[in-house]
Amino acid sequence: MFNLYKMHMYRASRATSTLVLGILFAVFLFINSALASFVFGNALELMLGGGISATTNFTNEYVYAAEIHNFFINTSDAFNILITIFTVIFVHSDYSKGFIKNTYNLFEEKWKFVVAKWTSLMTWVSGVFWAYSFLSIAISAIILDKFRFEQIGDYLRVAMVTWLGLVAFLTIVFLITSLFKSAAGGMVIGIIIASGLLQTIEKLLDLLIAKLAGANLQDMVMNAVGVGEKSYFKISDYCLDSVYLSYSAEMGAGDTVRTILVFLAYIALGLGLVILFVRKRDVR
Amino acid sequence: MDYILTTNALTKKYGHYKASNEISIHVQRGDIYGLIGRNGAGKTTLMKMIGGLSHPTSGSFEIRGSKGENTEQMMSKVGILIENPGLYPNMTAMQNLKTKALALGIKDDKFLEGLLEEVGLANTGKKKAKQFSLGMKQRLGIAMALVNQPELLILDEPINGLDPQGIAEMRGILTHLCHDRHITILISSHILDELSKVATRYGIIHEGKLLEEESKEELFSKCSERLELKTSDIEKTMDILNSMGFSKIEVKDGAISIYERLDESGAITVALAKENIQTNEISVKSEALEDYYFQLTGGQENA
Secondary structure, three states: OHHHHHHHHHHHHOOHHHHHHHHHHHHHHHHHHHHHHHHOOOHHHHHOOOOOHHHHHHOOOOEEHHHHHHHHOOOOHHHHHHHHHHHHHHHHHHHHOOOHHHHHHHOOOHHHHHHHHHHHHHHHHHHHHHHHHHHHHHHHHHHOOOEEOOOHHHHHHHHHHHHHHHHHHHHHHHHHHHHHOOHHHHHHHHHHHHHOOOHHHHHHHHHHHHHHOOOOHHHHHHHHHOOOOOOOOOHHHHOHHHHHHHOOOOOOHHHHHHHHHHHHHHHHHHHHHHHHHHHOOOOO | OOEEEEEEEEEEEEOOEEEEEEEOOEEEOOOEEEEEOOOOOOHHHHHHHHOOOOOOOEEEEEEOOEEEOOOHHHHOOEEEEOOOOOOOOOOEHHHHHHHHHHHOOOOOHHHHHHHHHHOOOOOOOOOEHHHOOHHHHHHHHHHHHHOOOOOEEEEEOOOOOOOHHHHHHHHHHHHHHHHOOOOEEEEEEOOHHHHHHHOOEEEEEEOOEEEEEEEHHHHHHHHOOEEEEEEOOHHHHHHHHHHOOOOOEEEEOOEEEEOOOHHHHHHHHHHHHHOOOOEEEEEEEOOOHHHHHHHHHOOHHHO
């Protein structure tokens, strides 16, 4: 299996798409840095000639690494869409190019194929994730006056949890792409999750569940934003996109544990289903 | 018989359609076994099952004495090139080979270079696979199939779409692999003429069924020129022919077929007349491989 892992690492390292996406990641890191200087810094204020001092109220007095990490990674559409594209190309290429015919018959236990491919994909993705995170912090430290190298514990917690979230999210993209042997399917699902398009529906379902449980309008709204006295079951707490996109340093231990468990469940489900489907699949 | 591959009623169903219908073939070690059949006859389906890319609906097969559906032991010495070669277009020939070699834990670059040399791609250097001609891609596909040092090579339509020079090169590679490296080859094609130049044994497939399985000699004897003779007394005629020294004789459907000395029809007629045997018909007949195939599969409209 380790040989298969090495094969996937090698072929991705030689792929043109890896190089192109690497350049795009660098470009978006630069663009996001510029955006960060507007959101967290005083660039907007300077542009407007100091006319709106209130801009300082948009953010806290200081900016910490965890906030920067969230801004650049899990709440960034650009990052998530690019990483989705990489995943889909990585997963689909041996099917689309027919290369799988060279290796598929040589290993009886097909789960080895799935696990080796998934592991090498996650190695690449993790490399990009941590590099992007560290670079975003390094750039922010240079360009943002408000940036402080404090609360590193929060950063590590957020980074580890969102890394697990990214693994879970991309495992689902891996599942869809493998299942339908379609780049388009994986891409669409990935982009829907990454952009948070389903969150509106999930929030609506939260409201409906609360209503069915006898909540009044005020309770429903308070419950939806998570500050109500009464707590009702929220389906969005268990939906991958909502959990992944909403995790931040402000979340407590209970929410962190729930978030980690949700991510682990999606990873197990995604990987398990791919192994199950591939086991008896013909290569065409 | 030393069979490297046998299939036992191998069947593949897609819904109600049987793409492969209880096919039983027998490939001897050292054979170049030609699977003949028109497009859609079931050749690729059969090869995919044998090559471990597709699961049989029923039936079984045995490779190198190992029985099962797809075990690593069985497949470790099987090389396959089914339909188009599976190549990464942005990689060089060497990089493509290395990718497969890594999966098998092979680190010997010299061995891979040797494979490229064997298929005539040693000088492709940094040229990417997408810039290769069809013939070069097919040859690289064969090199890919050779990475795991197979004893059995399964090649599906490897000469399809090649120009005459490409076909000749491919023929040379196949002959070399079989004769020099002692690799048994199962090859399919619908180009009968080309297949007849390399194959030593044939399986004719039509609509998912194996119609005939025979050696090159058996097949060619059915297709070669012969004197066909019909007389009033077949037994006496056979005695006279034997006394004249004819040995390649066959009696079928009330006619005698003679496969040698075809220019001696006059002498035969005189000899029969002397013994008061009436010659009803004597003529030279021939059947091309293609005609024989059409006859088996139900006519040219099926081809």
